[in-house]
Amino acid sequence: MRGSRVSWQAIGIFDSGVGGLTVLREIIRALPQEDTIYFGDTARVPYGSKSPDTVIRYAQEIASFLIKRDIKLLVVACNTASAVALPTLRKLLSIPVVGVIEPGAKRAVDVTHSGVVGVIGTSGTIRSSAYSRAIKRLNPSISVLARPCPLFVPLAEEGWTENEVTNITAHLYLDELRDAGVDTLVLGCTHYPLLKKAIAAVMGPEVKLVDSAEETARTVATILQEKKMLRPPAEQGNHHYYVTDIPAGFIRVGNRFLGGKLGDVYQVTLDDCRVTMEKS
Ligand code: DGL
Numbered sequence: 001m002r003g004s005r006v007s008w009q010a011i012g013i014f015d016s017g018v019g020g021l022t023v024l025r026e027i028i029r030a031l032p033q034e035d036t037i038y039f040g041d042t043a044r045v046p047y048g049s050k051s052p053d054t055v056i057r058y059a060q061e062i063a064s065f066l067i068k069r070d071i072k073l074l075v076v077a078c079n080t081a082s083a084v085a086l087p088t089l090r091k092l093l094s095i096p097v098v099g100v101i102e103p104g105a106k107r108a109v110d111v112t113h114s115g116v117v118g119v120i121g122t123s124g125t126i127r128s129s130a131y132s133r134a135i136k137r138l139n140p141s142i143s144v145l146a147r148p149c150p151l152f153v154p155l156a157e158e159g160w161t162e163n164e165v166t167n168i169t170a171h172l173y174l175d176e177l178r179d180a181g182v183d184t185l186v187l188g189c190t191h192y193p194l195l196k197k198a199i200a201a202v203m204g205p206e207v208k209l210v211d212s213a214e215e216t217a218r219t220v221a222t223i224l225q226e227k228k229m230l231r232p233p234a235e236q237g238n239h240h241y242y243v244t245d246i247p248a249g250f251i252r253v254g255n256r257f258l259g260g261k262l263g264d265v266y267q268v269t270l271d272d273c274r275v276t277m278e279k280s
Pocket of ligand 1: 019046048080153
């Protein structure tokens with residue numbers, strides 16, 4: 001049986017750059033039948049050190065670009081953008097908008113036994129307190145200890161996932177969280193799943209690492225299923241990539257983040273998206 005017209009539309013996913021490919025990877029794994037359109041804002045990365053107003057403006061422009069490509073659901077793969085821009089995007093768009101914060105927070109609440117949860121992310125994500133608020137909304141008795149780990153982003157992009165510099169950096173960032181007794185640590189940044197080994201080595205085997213990318217893919221699958229917007233399972237999805245800077249660096253680093261080979265990557269500008277968005 002063929003699905004409705006809507007079910008054949010693609011899932012739109014965006015990030016400040018290459019990091020969101022860790023989220024795309026999980027979405028492709030969970031829903032191999034779906035077409036996806038990935039947008040990496042490589043000309044303006046990083047978002048993690050920028051002000052909320054700037055990140056909200058960027059997110060609106062990208063959402064406008066993706067809406068024009070007729071997507072059925074928007075995934076905000078960037079933790080920083082999810083932390084500050086989600087309410088604005090949800091107000092402006094009439095399609096489902098999924099961020100990475102709520103799925104990660106829900107998983108952390110489900111798995112913690114001690115009730116002490118750690119959250120790591122970019123400076124922008126941690127400053128926003130978005131994870132702490134999302135966790136407290138689900139269970140007010142949980143204590144949340146949050147720590148920005150900005151250097152993890154360039155280390156992951158450099159491919160330094162298991163060397164001495166990464167191990168020292170992980171200790172400097174994480175020793176305090178481990179000693180404070182967190183039993184669950186939310187990897188609240190697109191890049192951190194690549195550093196899981198180094199992070200786990202510092203935190204120890206007792207501490208559960210919550211990968212927001214995996215949880216987000218599960219949420220996307222649930223929403224599309226509930227809304228009967230999934231493509232038939234026998235289909236094979238196609239994947240398109242748009243970036244705002246020349247594609248070379250994105251492709252080189254991206255293959256590693258995706259854990260496979262990227263298809264064609266197109267460079268675009270957002271000039272015609274710099275308008276107030278209409279409700280789609
Ligand atoms: N994608 C960003 C995030 O998950 C990390 C990189 C950046 O700072 O733009 O927060």
